[in-house]
Structure formats: C-alpha cells, structure tokens
Amino acid sequence: VEAVLAAAEEQEAEKRRSITVEKELELEYDLGNLLAVDRNPPPAAALREAGPRREALLRALARDNTQLLVSRLWELPAERAGGAGGPLVAQLPEPTFRLPREKPPPKPRPPTRWEQFARLKGIRRKKKTSLPLPWRPCGWRRCWRPPRSRRRRSGGASRWKRSWSWSADPEEDQFARLRREKRERVARNELNRLRNLARAHRAGSAVPAAPLHPTGHQDRDELRRVARVARVSTASLGRFQPRLPKESAEPPSRSGGKKRRFEPLLGNLAAERSRQLELLRDMGSKKPVLDITRAVNKQLRQEEAEAAAANKGKKQSKRGKRGRRQQRPGRSGKKSGARRQPQQQKPAGGGTGG
Amino acid sequence: MDALDRVVKPKTKRAKRFLEKREPKLNENTKNAMLIKGGNANLTVTEVLKDIYAVKKPFAVLYKRKNITRPFEDQTSLEFFSKKSDCSLFLFGSHNKKRPNNLIIGRMFDYHVLDMIELGVEKFVSLKDIKNSKCPEGTKPMLIFAGDMFDVNEEYRRLKNLLIDFFRGPTVPNIRLAGLEYVLHFTAVDGKIYMRSYKVLLKKSGCKIPRIELEEMGPSLDLVMRRTHLASDDLYKLSLKQPKGLKPKKKKNISHDAFGTTYGRIHMQKQDLSKLQTRKMKGLKKRPAEKSAEDAGATPKKLKSA
Numbered sequence: 001v002e003a004v005l006a007a008a009e010e011q012e013a014e015k016r017r018s019i020t021v022e023k024e025l026e027l028e029y030d031l032g033n034l035l036a037v038d039r040n041p042p043p044a045a046a047l048r049e050a051g052p053r054r055e056a057l058l059r060a061l062a063r064d065n066t067q068l069l070v071s072r073l074w075e076l077p078a079e080r081a082g083g084a085g086g087p088l089v090a091q092l093p094e095p096t097f098r099l100p101r102e103k104p105p106p107k108p109r110p111p112t113r114w115e116q117f118a119r120l121k122g123i124r125r126k127k128k129t130s131l132p133l134p135w136r137p138c139g140w141r142r143c144w145r146p147p148r149s150r151r152r153r154s155g156g157a158s159r160w161k162r163s164w165s166w167s168a169d170p171e172e173d174q175f176a177r178l179r180r181e182k183r184e185r186v187a188r189n190e191l192n193r194l195r196n197l198a199r200a201h202r203a204g205s206a207v208p209a210a211p212l213h214p215t216g217h218q219d220r221d222e223l224r225r226v227a228r229v230a231r232v233s234t235a236s237l238g239r240f241q242p243r244l245p246k247e248s249a250e251p252p253s254r255s256g257g258k259k260r261r262f263e264p265l266l267g268n269l270a271a272e273r274s275r276q277l278e279l280l281r282d283m284g285s286k287k288p289v290l291d292i293t294r295a296v297n298k299q300l301r302q303e304e305a306e307a308a309a310a311n312k313g314k315k316q317s318k319r320g321k322r323g324r325r326q327q328r329p330g331r332s333g334k335k336s337g338a339r340r341q342p343q344q345q346k347p348a349g350g351g352t353g354g
Numbered sequence: 355m356d357a358l359d360r361v362v363k364p365k366t367k368r369a370k371r372f373l374e375k376r377e378p379k380l381n382e383n384t385k386n387a388m389l390i391k392g393g394n395a396n397l398t399v400t401e402v403l404k405d406i407y408a409v410k411k412p413f414a415v416l417y418k419r420k421n422i423t424r425p426f427e428d429q430t431s432l433e434f435f436s437k438k439s440d441c442s443l444f445l446f447g448s449h450n451k452k453r454p455n456n457l458i459i460g461r462m463f464d465y466h467v468l469d470m471i472e473l474g475v476e477k478f479v480s481l482k483d484i485k486n487s488k489c490p491e492g493t494k495p496m497l498i499f500a501g502d503m504f505d506v507n508e509e510y511r512r513l514k515n516l517l518i519d520f521f522r523g524p525t526v527p528n529i530r531l532a533g534l535e536y537v538l539h540f541t542a543v544d545g546k547i548y549m550r551s552y553k554v555l556l557k558k559s560g561c562k563i564p565r566i567e568l569e570e571m572g573p574s575l576d577l578v579m580r581r582t583h584l585a586s587d588d589l590y591k592l593s594l595k596q597p598k599g600l601k602p603k604k605k606k607n608i609s610h611d612a613f614g615t616t617y618g619r620i621h622m623q624k625q626d627l628s629k630l631q632t633r634k635m636k637g638l639k640k641r642p643a644e645k646s647a648e649d650a651g652a653t654p655k656k657l658k659s660a
Contacts, residue, residue, distance in 0.1 A: 019559050019566075033522055034534075037514075038500040047543045058550055059568055062539040065498045066554060067566045070534065074563045078531060089528045098594055099519050102385055102442040103378040103464050105597035 019071060021064045029072050032095030036069040110203045112196040120301075122308025376440050380599050384524040385461075386441040387414040390432075392448025393422035398455050399447035401480045405573040406445060408481060409551075411491050413523070415439050425458050426583060429467045437465045443520050453580060461519055463585075463593040471513055472580040476546070479574045488571055489535040489553055494523040496534060496554075501542035509582050510542060532556070537568070547577040 028037040042061060047054055073090060081089040111119070118124070168174065227247075234241045263271075282289055364370040375383065387410050389403045407416040423431045425446050432444060442465075446458040453474065460470035481488065497518055504514045521538055534554060541548045551572030556564035585593070607619040 019561070019563050032525070033518065034494060034496040034529075035518060036496070036498045037504065038498065039502050039505060040500070041502045042500055042541055042543050044543050047541075047548075055570075058539070058541060058548055059552070059570065061500055061541065062498065062537065062550060062552055063566060063568045065500060065539065066496065066537050066552070066568060069496055069498065069537075070554070070556075070566055071563045073529075073534065074531060081528070081530075087533075088531045090531050091528050092526065095525060097518060099515065099522075100461070100463060100468060100590065100593035101596070102382050102462075104592070105595065106378045106380065 019067060021067050023064070023068070027065065027068055029069065030095060030097045031072060031076065032093050033097055034069070034073070034092075035097060036065055036072075038065050109200045112199075113192070120305050120308065122304060122311060380597055384413050385443050385519065385522075386439070387443035387445060387520060388435055388439055388441040389414060389416045390435070390444060390446045391417065391420045392446060392456075393420055394449055395420060395447050396449040396455070398475060398478055399449055399457065402457065402475060402478055402573065402575065403445065403447050405481050408491070409495070409521070409572070410523075415441060425460070425467075425470060426472070426581060432460075432467060433462070433465055436462050445520075456580070457577075459516060459520065460583075461516060463589070467583070468585045468589065468593060469512055469516055470583040471509070471516060472582065473547070474578040474580050475575055476578055477574075477576040481572055484571055486553070486569060486571055492523075493533065493536045494526065494529065495521055495536040495538045495551075497521060498537060498539045499542075500539065503542040504540075509579065509584070512582075512584050513547075513579065514540075536572075545578065547579070549573075549575045549577060 023038070023040060025039045028039070029035070030037075043057065046057055076090040076092065078088050078090040080086050164174075231240060362369075362373070364373055387406075389407050391400060391403065395403075403416060407414050417435075421431065423446075425432055432446070436442065436444065442462040444458075444460050444462070446460075448456045448458075450456070453472070455475040455478075457473045457475060458470055459473060461468050499514055499517075503510050505511060517540060534556075537552050537554055539550045539552065541550075550570065551574060552568040553571040555567040555569060557567050559565040584590075607621075609617045609619075611617065
C-alpha cells in the first residue's frame with residue numbers, strides 16, 4: 001500500500017513540475033507582441049455558473065496558455081546582457097500581428113526650385129574628398145586656404161579697408177551699401193525658403209480654391225486663375241467688364257484653354273482668303289519662320305535634361321523617368337503656345353470684323 | 355478648431371522637438387491612451403479607469419474632471435482631446451440607467467475616430483481588493499486570447515485587435531526573460547468577455563523552461579459587448595498601410611532552402627576555357643622549340659609523380 005501511495009505522490013509531484021500542456025488546436029503565437037491566441041472553444045457549460053469554480057477554471061486555462069507562451073519565449077535565442085552575471089535577455093522577433101497606424105505615413109516633401117533646376121541641369125553635389133591636399137611644409141592640409149600673399153587676418157585692415165572700383169558712385173557710402181545688400185540677400189533667401197515651405201505645405205494638403213480678393217501671398221498662377229473667375233462672374237447678359245490693356249482678347253473659357261476650338265466651315269470668306277494668302281506668302285518668303293536661336297536653345301535644354309536623366313538613370317532610374325516626364329508638358333506647352341499666338345489673333349479679328 | 359490647424363512655426367529648439375515628436379514618422383511612437391470620465395460616472399467606472407491607468411502608465415493620461423459628451427453621437431470633443439494630448443487610444447467611462455457601467459474603448463487614426471466599441475462592466479474586482487504584491491509599473495504584459503468567438507465574429511475580431519493595440523505597450527527588440535511577470539488573459543464565452551490579470555511565478559522544473567504558476571492580481575473585468583462603431587473597410591485598410599521604408603531590404607543573390615542552408619550566387623564573366631588554369635604540370639610547360647624533341651622522352655616519367 002505504501003508503495004502505491006509513494007508512486008501516486010511521485011506522480012503528483014511530476015505533474016506539478018511538468019511543463020507540457022495538452023491542447024486540441026495549436027495556439028497562434030506572435031512573439032514580437034508577447035501574444036498568444038487560443039482557438040480552442042472553452043468549456044462553455046462550466047463557465048456559465050458564477051462563483052469560485054469559474055475563477056478556478058479560468059485560472060487553469062490561463063495557466064496552460066501562459067505555459068505554452070513562456071515555453072516559446074524561452075526557446076528564443078537568448079544571451080546574457082552586461083557580461084556573465086547580467087540577466088538573461090531574449091531577442092524578440094518583429095511583431096507580425098497587423099495593427100493600424102496612429103498617423104498616416106509621412107509624405108516626402110516636394111523638391112524646392114533649386115532642386116528642380118539642379119535635376120534638370122544634371123548638377124550634383126560635389127562630395128568632399130577624404131584625401132587631403134598635398135603636403136606643405138606646415139603639414140597636410142584638408143581644405144583649401146588662400147596663399148600667404150592673399151591671407152588677411154580677421155581683426156586687421158579688412159574691417160575698414162574696402163576695395164574701390166571706378167564704377168562705384170563716389171557720393172555713396174560703401175559700407176552702408178554693403179550692409180544694405182547683405183540685408184537684402186538675407187531677406188530674399190528667407191523669402192525663398194518660406195515660399196518653398198509654403199509650396200511643400202500646399203502640396204501636402206490639397207488646398208481649396210484661392211480666396212477671390214487679393215492677399216499679398218498669391219503667386220502668378222493663382223492670380224491668373226482668380227482673374228479668370230472674376231471676368232466670368234462679373235459678366236451679365238453677355239456684357240463683360242472692360243478689358244485691361246495687356247489682357248488677352250478671348251473670353252475666358254470654362255475648360256481653361258484645354259479644348260481645341262475650330263472655325264466654322266462656311267463663315268467668314270474674307271478671313272479665310274486672307275489666311276490662305278498669308279500662308280502662301282510665308283511659304284514663298286526667304287525668311288525662316290522658325291526662330292533659330294529659340295529652337296536651338298530649346299534643343300540644348302532638352303539634350304541637357306536627357307543627359308542628366310540618363311546619368312541619374314544609372315543610379316536612380318525612377319528619378320530620371322520623373323525628370324523626363326516633367327519635361328514633356330512644359331515642352332509641348334511652349335510649342336503650342338508659340339503656334340497658338342498667330343492663330344489666336346485671326347479668329348478674334350474675324351469675329352469682330354465679321 | 356482653427357487655432358490647432360494653423361501651421362505653427364517653432365521659435366525654440368524645445369518647441370521644434372515637441373512638434374517633431376508629434377509628426378507622422380516611419381517608426382511610430384508608442385500609442386498613448388486617454389482615460390476620460392463622462393458626465394455621470396459612478397464609483398465602479400472611476401475605479402476601472404484608475405486601474406487601467408495604473409496598468410498603462412506611463413503611456414496613459416487620466417483626466418480628472420468629468421466631461422459631458424456622448425462619444426457615439428458627437429466625436430469632435432474626443433478628437434480635440436486627442437489632438438491636444440497626442441493620444442490615439444481612449445477609454446471613456448459613463449453610467450446611466452439604460453447603460454449601466456459603460457466603457458467605450460476606441461482608437462484614432464490621424465486624430466479622427468477609427469473604431470469605438472461600447473462594453474458594459476458586469477463585475478469588477480480592482481487592484482486594491484486583491485491583497486498581494488503587484489508587479490512593477492510599466493511591465494510589458496503578455497496577452498492571451500482564448501475562445502473561438504474572437505475569430506468567428508467580425509466585431510469580436512476588431513475588439514481583439516483593439517485590445518491588443520491598447521494593452522500592447524512599447525515594442526522592444528529584447529526582453530529580459532525573468533521579467534515576464536504580467537499576463538492579461540481574455541476569454542470570450544457565451545457573449546461575455548472575461549478579462550483576468552495574473553502575476554506570473556516561474557517555478558523550477560526539470561529542464562531549462564520553467565513551470566508557470568499564476569497568482570491572481572490586478573483588475574479583473576466581466577464585459578458585455580454593447581454598441582459598436584467600426585471603421586469602414588477602406589479606412590481601416592488605409593490605416594493598416596505601412597510605408598515602404600519599413601519593409602526589410604531583400605539581399606540579392608542570397609536564398610535559403612527548407613533545411614536552413616543558405617545559398618549564394620556569384621556572377622562570373624565569360625571564361626575562355628582554352629586558357630583555363632588546371633593542375634600545373636611542369637612537363638607540359640611550353641619550352642623553346644629546340645628542346646621539345648628531348649622532352650618528349652622525359653614526360654612519361656613526370657606524369658607518374660603528377
């Protein structure tokens with residue numbers, strides 16, 4: 001009898017020390033979050049009754065699940081932090097459970113005007129070489145310094161000595177001029193920086209329509225848009241407000257000039273005749289219709305941009321494509337703009353004449 | 355509010371750091387929770403809020419005053435609070451005859467309400483009522499969800515997601531194995547959710563992995579799900595979107611197979627096989643033409659050694 005009791009007691013002790021847990025379905029673990037999900041349906045009937053039995057059942061369930069989770073955590077690669085005597089620290093993997101973010105991911109800021117220009121021209125930042133400049137008797141030098149003849153000490157004559165040029169106005173105070181120019185430069189830089197910031201901020205949040213009365217901070221495109229809206233809205237019964245001297249004669253179209261407008265087929269015979277004669281005249285004349293200098297410049301620009309894009313394309317192909325893509329609307333706009341002008345005047349002339 | 359929407363230009367470095375902490379980032383900060391009392395919050399609800407605050411310290415803010423708002427009707431005041439205190443999780447407690455002991459647990463995305471779930475507290479045992487030693491403040495808890503309802507039912511699934519988000523704590527790369535002291539266990543049975551918190555005692559077992567014994571500690575809640583206000587699918591998908599920079603960069607030309615062997619690939623240029631260097635046999639070296647006739651006799655001997 002004693003042997004049986006001893007065996008039973010040993011079994012109890014074993015159970016108490018065991019770390020194995022039996023489960024129908026395996027748990028799902030996300031060790032990065034210290035998370036375990038148990039899909040087994042819990043014993044519903046037993047848990048329905050309130051009281052200490054429920055607590056005991058819940059606790060047993062919790063104990064089993066925690067045991068499984070801790071076994072998994074203990075299996076992770078662990079090392080002793082802070083030397084041999086330090087605590088045992090395990091390396092957690094990345095959390096796999098997908099949780100929504102707090103804020104939307106950050107948007108890259110749009111390039112500034114200089115950055116756009118540099119990308120177009122293919123200008124890249126020059127990296128400072130790690131090799132120092134050649135050895136001089138005073139030692140290796142890392143950065144360029146002007147030779148002794150041109151070196152001037154900061155506390156010396158430079159404060160009151162300024163170079164004089166023949167083109168300078170003799171009455172003007174040179175020091176005041178230099179100070180004023182520095183102030184203007186600083187102000188201009190600050191203005192450009194703020195404009196870049198505003199552009200970035202505007203690009204980030206889609207800004208609604210510009211206010212219709214002029215604030216001091218609108219740029220050219222916004223003002224043009226606003227002027228167009230004003231021209232349409234101040235009209236009544238087909239009578240528009242009087243035109244300013246440099247404004248275009250055409251009434252503002254709702255599509256903003258995107259749709260092509262054609263002349264009616266049978267209309268103004270005189271206008272058609274004059275147009276055909278002019279065309280013949282241009283074809284017959286020796287003077288080239290194309291403005292050579294403008295065309296050459298445009299071509300050079302295009303080639304530069306392509307070269308820059310190709311160079312960048314070797315490193316970052318996306319940027320090159322983007323640079324090329326940005327080129328196209330500008331290019332076609334210029335061409336069509338150049339062509340549109342002689343045509344624009346004719347229908348207006350025809351409209352008012354006929 | 356217009357004052358909060360205006361772009362503030364920082365004038366000191368401290369202000370700049372403050373604003374940078376609140377901007378959207380690639381790797382986000384740990385989510386803060388705000389615990390708010392409603393217009394008529396009774397003792398139970400206040401105790402619940404205080405206990406959850408103790409669990410979630412220091413990533414929680416407990417507002418002392420009562421705020422008379424109804425989150426399910428009007429979310430603007432919640433959004434205002436969230437913007438002011440930069441908290442994206444909230445727990446709102448209230449009590450009235452129709453919904454006694456009400457807790458609204460929710461989260462925000464971009465300072466707008468994403469999900470809100472209303473839970474009723476049926477039974478509550480607070481930290482003070484259970485007299486034993488507690489674990490230190492700020493311990494990262496282990497979270498365990500039991501019950502198939504958490505997968506079957508859509509609302510329960512969102513609730514599970516919300517609870518993980520709420521109680522998760524900071525994401526850490528390493529963890530001290532002896533410091534795994536706190537476990538939160540959620541069981542979903544019969545339309546009720548039992549939340550229990552236990553302190554983990556690691557006992558000796560025969561092998562390296564310790565045996566776990568649990569001791570009840572901490573708040574235990576019996577919850578019933580009431581109303582829900584879940585985000586639409588596309589808004590939820592938008593909030594789950596991770597930026598590209600977070601994806602680990604794939605190393606090219608390295609592959610692993612099922613057995614754990616790592617394979618690498620080397621790309622070689624085209625080789626001229628006729629000029630390939632095999633074993634050096636001195637006898638086969640090119641000699642001047644005069645000696646070639648002599649060596650024809652000598653090579654067989656050399657071959658033996660090679």
